[in-house]
Structure formats: C-alpha cells, structure tokens
Amino acid sequence: MSMPGIEVRRLRYAYGREEVLRGVDIDVTRGEIVALIGPNASGKSTLLKCVTGILRPLRGRVTVAGVPAGTRGRRAARLLSYVPQSTEVAYPLTVIDSVLLGLGRASWRVDRRDLQRAEAVLEHLGLAGLAQRPLPELSGGQRQKAAIARALVRDTPFLLLDEPTNHLDMKHKRDAISILNHSARVRQQGVLVVLHDINLAVQLADRVVLLSDGAVAACGQPGEVVTRERIRTVYGVEPKLVTHEGAQFVVGYER
Amino acid sequence: MAGGGAVSTDAGQGAAAGYVRSVRRRLLVLGGLALALCLVGLGGLTLGPLGIPLAEVARALVALPLGFNPASEQAQHVVWNIRLPRLATAVAAGAGLAVGGVILQTLLRNPMASPFTLGIASGASLGAALVIIFGFTAFGVYGIVANAFVFALAVSLIILMIGQIKRATPMSLILAGIALMYFINATTTLVVYFADADATREVMFWSVGSLSRADWESFAFITAALAVTLPVFLIKSGDLNRLLLGDETAISLGVSVSALRIGLIFLVALLVAAVVAFTGGISFLGLVAPHLARLLLGADHRFLIPATALLGGLLLAVADLVSLHGLSDVVLPVGVVTAFIGSPLFIYLILRRREPGV
Numbered sequence: 001m002s003m004p005g006i007e008v009r010r011l012r013y014a015y016g017r018e019e020v021l022r023g024v025d026i027d028v029t030r031g032e033i034v035a036l037i038g039p040n041a042s043g044k045s046t047l048l049k050c051v052t053g054i055l056r057p058l059r060g061r062v063t064v065a066g067v068p069a070g071t072r073g074r075r076a077a078r079l080l081s082y083v084p085q086s087t088e089v090a091y092p093l094t095v096i097d098s099v100l101l102g103l104g105r106a107s108w109r110v111d112r113r114d115l116q117r118a119e120a121v122l123e124h125l126g127l128a129g130l131a132q133r134p135l136p137e138l139s140g141g142q143r144q145k146a147a148i149a150r151a152l153v154r155d156t157p158f159l160l161l162d163e164p165t166n167h168l169d170m171k172h173k174r175d176a177i178s179i180l181n182h183s184a185r186v187r188q189q190g191v192l193v194v195l196h197d198i199n200l201a202v203q204l205a206d207r208v209v210l211l212s213d214g215a216v217a218a219c220g221q222p223g224e225v226v227t228r229e230r231i232r233t234v235y236g237v238e239p240k241l242v243t244h245e246g247a248q249f250v251v252g253y254e255r
Numbered sequence: 256m257a258g259g260g261a262v263s264t265d266a267g268q269g270a271a272a273g274y275v276r277s278v279r280r281r282l283l284v285l286g287g288l289a290l291a292l293c294l295v296g297l298g299g300l301t302l303g304p305l306g307i308p309l310a311e312v313a314r315a316l317v318a319l320p321l322g323f324n325p326a327s328e329q330a331q332h333v334v335w336n337i338r339l340p341r342l343a344t345a346v347a348a349g350a351g352l353a354v355g356g357v358i359l360q361t362l363l364r365n366p367m368a369s370p371f372t373l374g375i376a377s378g379a380s381l382g383a384a385l386v387i388i389f390g391f392t393a394f395g396v397y398g399i400v401a402n403a404f405v406f407a408l409a410v411s412l413i414i415l416m417i418g419q420i421k422r423a424t425p426m427s428l429i430l431a432g433i434a435l436m437y438f439i440n441a442t443t444t445l446v447v448y449f450a451d452a453d454a455t456r457e458v459m460f461w462s463v464g465s466l467s468r469a470d471w472e473s474f475a476f477i478t479a480a481l482a483v484t485l486p487v488f489l490i491k492s493g494d495l496n497r498l499l500l501g502d503e504t505a506i507s508l509g510v511s512v513s514a515l516r517i518g519l520i521f522l523v524a525l526l527v528a529a530v531v532a533f534t535g536g537i538s539f540l541g542l543v544a545p546h547l548a549r550l551l552l553g554a555d556h557r558f559l560i561p562a563t564a565l566l567g568g569l570l571l572a573v574a575d576l577v578s579l580h581g582l583s584d585v586v587l588p589v590g591v592v593t594a595f596i597g598s599p600l601f602i603y604l605i606l607r608r609r610e611p612g613v
Binding site: 049052053054072073074076077078080081082084086087088089090091092093094096097098100101102110112115116118119122123128131132134147150160 | 275506511
C-alpha cells in the first residue's frame with residue numbers, strides 16, 4: 001500500500017502585496033514526522049494552511065494523496081486532520097461533543113462505534129475525566145489536547161499541527177511527543193508539524209524543514225539542518241550548542 | 256432520535272456513558288420546555304376580560320377540530336378567534352426571533368449578535384415603513400412583508416460584506432451592526448417626519464413591536480417561514496457546531512464556511528422579515544433566548560436550536576400576557592415588555608459569563 005504523500009511544489013502565497021511564501025517545495029510521506037521550523041513570520045503557518053486548503057495558493061501546486069489541496073467536500077476532508085494554533089471556542093461545547101465533531105459522518109446520529117472511538121482517544125490523551133466539561137472552562141493546554149483528540153479520532157492518513165505544544169507544560173509536552181510518535185510509527189500517519197522549539201523538532205522529527213523569509217533555507221535530518229551556521233544566518237543569533245546522543249541542542253545564546 | 260438515540264443503555268461508566276447521560280438530560284430539558292410552553296399557553300387562554308375556566312378552554316380547544324358541541328359559543332369564539340391566534344402568533348414570532356438570534360450568534364461567533372443588535376430587524380421595520388408611508392398597498396400585507404424582507408436581507412449582506420473585509424473582528428462586526436442600526440432608525444425617523452399622522456402611528460407600531468394585530472394570517476405567515484428555515488438550520492446543526500471550533504478547523508473538517516454563512520444568513524433574513532412584518536421590531540428576545548438556552552443545555556445545535564425556539568416562544572408568550580394583563584386597564588406594546596424584562600436579564604447573563612476571549 002503506497003498512498004502518495006503531501007507534495008508541495010513551487011508554492012507561492014501573498015497576503016495582499018506582501019509575499020510570504022516564495023516558491024516552497026516539501027514532501028511528507030506516511031509514517032514520517034516532518035517539523036517546520038523558522039523565525040516568526042517565516043511562513044510556517046501559512047504553508048500549513050495552504051496544505052489544509054484554508055488558503056488558496058497564489059502559484060504552485062499542493063496535493064495531498066494526489067488530491068489538490070482545497071478540494072471541497074467530506075471525501076477530501078478525510079485525507080488530513082488539522083490542529084490550529086488557536087483553540088478558542090466561542091460557546092460551551094463539551095469536550096466529547098467537540099471530539100465527535102471530528103468524525104465526518106452525518107451529524108445527527110452518533111453510533112456506538114463513534115462513541116467508543118472518541119472514548120478511546122480521550123483516554124489515550126488523559127482527557128477522559130474532562131469529557132463532559134465545556135471547552136471554554138478548560139485551560140489552554142487542556143483545550144490544545146482536546147483539539148489534538150479531535151484530530152486523532154479522525155484517523156486520517158495525514159496529520160497537520162500548528163504549534164501543538166504551545167500551551168503545554170513539560171509533562172504534557174512529553175505526552176504530545178509520544179502521541180505524535182505513535183501516530184507516525186504505529187498508525188503510519190504522515191505528520192507535518194510547525195514548531196517554535198528547535199530542540200523539540202530535533203528530538204521528534206525524522207526530517208526538519210527550516211523556513212526563512214518564505215523560502216526553504218534547509219531541509220534534511222535534524223542534525224544536518226540545525227547547525228550553528230544556519231541558526232546564525234536565519235535567526236540572527238549566536239547559539240550555544242551541546243551535543244547529546246548524536247544530536248545538537250540549543251542551550252542558550254551568546255550576548 | 257437526536258444523538259444518543261442509537262446508543263444502548265449499557266455503556267458503562269466512561270466518557271461514552273457520560274455522553275449518553277448528557278443526551279438524555281438534554282432531551283429531558285427539551286421536554287420540560289415544551290411542557291412549560293403548553294402550560295403557559297393554556298393558562299394564558301383563561302385570562303382576559305371574559306374569565307374562561309381552564310376546563311372550558313380545554314373543551315373549546317378540542318370542540319372545534321373534533322366537532323363537539325362547545326360548552327359556550329362565546330368561550331369558543333373568544334378562544335379561537337381572539338386569544339389563540341394572538342398566542343400562537345406570539346409563540347411563532349418568539350421562536351422565529353430567538354432562532355434567528357442563535358444562528359447569527361454562531362455564524363458571526365458573537366454573543367452580542369441578534370436580529371435586533373445587528374440592525375436586521377430595524378431594516379425590516381424600515382422596509383415595512385416605506386411601503387406603508389408611500390402607500391404601495393397594491394399587494395396588501397404581502398407587499399409589506401416582501402419589502403421588509405428585501406431590507407432585512409440588504410442589512411444582512413452589508414454586515415456580511417463588512418465581515419469579509421480583512422481582519423474584521425467579531426467585535427468590529429457587532430459595532431458596525433450597531434452603527435447600521437442607528438443609521439436605519441434615523442432613516443425611519445426621517446421618513447416618518449414627513450408622513451401624515453395616520454402613517455406615523457402605523458410606523459410607530461412597527462418600530463416598537465406589538466402583537467395587537469396578530470391573527471391567523473400572521474401566524475400562518477410566520478409559521479410558513481419557520482417551516483422553510485428551521486429544518487435547514489437543524490440539518491446544518493453539525494456544521495454549525497463545527498463552526499464553533501473556528502473557521503479554520505471547520506474548513507479542515509470539510510465545511511464550506513462561506514457558503515454556509517451566506518446561505519444561512521439569507522434564511523435568517525427571511526425568517527426575521529416574516530416576523531417583523533407582522534409584529535414589528537420586538538427587541539431583546541433574539542439576544543437573550545439563545546443565551547438562556549445555552550445555559551440550560553450547552554452549545555450543541557442539535558439541542559440548542561429546538562430549545563431556543565421553545566424558549567423564544569415561551570418568553571414572548573409570557574411577555575405578551577404581561578403586556579395584556581400586567582396593568583389593569585392599559586395594554587402595553589409587547590416590545591416594551593420584552594425590553595424591560597430582556598435588558599436586566601442580559602446584564603445578568605453578561606455578569607455570569609465564564610467564556611474567555613469573546
């Protein structure tokens with residue numbers, strides 16, 4: 001079984017006249033984790049939104065399992081799940097209601113299988129005790145996990161996450177890492193994740209894509225991408241690096 | 256059956272079991288609201304200058320459709336020709352305004368949205384006023400309804416267009432709606448200023464909101480609008496739920512967000528126009544009823560929409576009874592009563608809000 005992956009070719013996107021993506025190429029195949037890193041406003045979230053179909057590319061081609069991104073309808077929506085950066089909810093939807101919304105079936109009926117799937121995912125994420133709580137009452141981290149639960153319950157071939165560890169403390173961050181690893185290794189999902197935290201990207205990803213000013217500055221294994229030279233040119237700081245288990249981690253910056 | 260209908264009772268203690276219980280609880284709340292509406296309705300039919308005992312009201316209600324002999328011809332006449340059409344119109348109009356409110360609050364993701372605060376009801380009032388004052392009465396009441404609809408729709412579209420402008424936040428949208436409402440009200444005042452006394456009184460009726468002209472025709476009209484729009488809102492309740500998670504998440508879940516928004520706002524305009532054309536701009540109902548319904552059973556539209564409809568009907572029926580019988584010898588316009596009840600209630604709801612960032 002070899003389903004084509006996510007293919008992004010010569011992707012350009014602009015907000016008005018401000019070009020934020022200037023010809024980006026990336027690939028994600030099933031079973032691998034690709035981390036998108038880069039400074040603020042380098043185009044990471046925009047790239048993710050173009051793949052999800054939320055934004056329409058100005059130029060270039062984006063396909064998910066051979067289907068052009070932005071194809072409307074439930075069938076195309078079943079190819080990928082998306083966890084946005086903001087998880088604010090306007091009204092008191094409960095956690096389990098919001099997770100069940102991830103299942104793209106007819107909205108009116110919730111059958112036993114759906115409920116069992118939702119329950120399993122909530123337990124997997126340690127959210128079972130919060131199932132009946134309204135989302136607006138949860139902490140930012142808990143809401144983030146509920147959004148991840150909604151993405152996981154769908155069991156799509158691809159999983160896209162925008163800063164999923166933003167509001168998480170150390171323990172929950174560790175949980176999130178193991179969940180993404182499980183998604184890629186066991187469930188064979190292709191994971192494309194935007195991360196601010198370079199060290200987390202090094203730890204988690206099979207490949208890292210470093211975006212700078214709307215273009216790919218480097219792409220490859222974490223060790224090849226995260227180097228003193230690249231961090232200096234792309235982020236404009238002089239990093240202190242330590243090597244641990246063959247990978248380089250940023251532990252501070254020179255003044 | 257909504258939600259848990261397909262779920263068996265032996266689901267155990269986990270999240271799934273909790274869900275089944277919550278579905279049952281919400282269905283129970285819906286049943287309670289329906290029962291309360293029936294009780295208020297029956298009670299309301301007994302009140303008036305001619306006191307009719309409950310038993311006689313009940314007998315008069317079933318006598319006509321089932322072909323019995325009524326206890327008294329007079330009671331039957333009062334119930335069927337005077338009180339019931341007004342009550343039924345109140346319930347339908349209340350349901351219409353409240354459902355319009357809940358749909359707008361979701362589509363614009365704004366708790367302040369309602370047919371009234373966004374100027375949609377004012378637009379409908381202006382549309383009705385123009386027809387009355389300039390005397391395009393060739394089509395009778397249908398002309399008024401049609402023009403009310405055109406104006407309600409125009410206001411909705413302007414709000415939607417403002418919403419499409421880059422970075423229009425929910426708050427700027429609601430502020431634009433309020434500005435629009437003032438502009439429309441000023442236009443209505445200007446039109447009235449140059450009209451004769453009869454037309455002015457007529458227009459006054461539309462701007463305050465009153466059920467004094469409610470009859471079976473108005474009931475039929477509003478019910479027809481509900482019959483067209485409510486099933487669509489219910490069918491789309493899953494997509495409306497997904498919209499609560501944010502536009503981006505909704506799109507990623509396969510919802511055509513723009514089409515949904517434009518299509519449903521069109522239907523809200525239709526529904527509100529039908530109500531306003533017969534009852535005028537009854538304020539606060541469309542704002543308050545959805546919030547009360549959410550307090551009772553949460554934000555899931557499968558339950559929220561019917562609950563809001565029932566609550567809206569119940570609130571307007573109660574407000575109308577107060578307007579009729581609250582002061583011994585004066586009948587107040589119901590719009591005044593809803594404003595007096597609605598504004599403190601809304602302040603209370605604002606004070607007890609826990610939701611962040613909206």
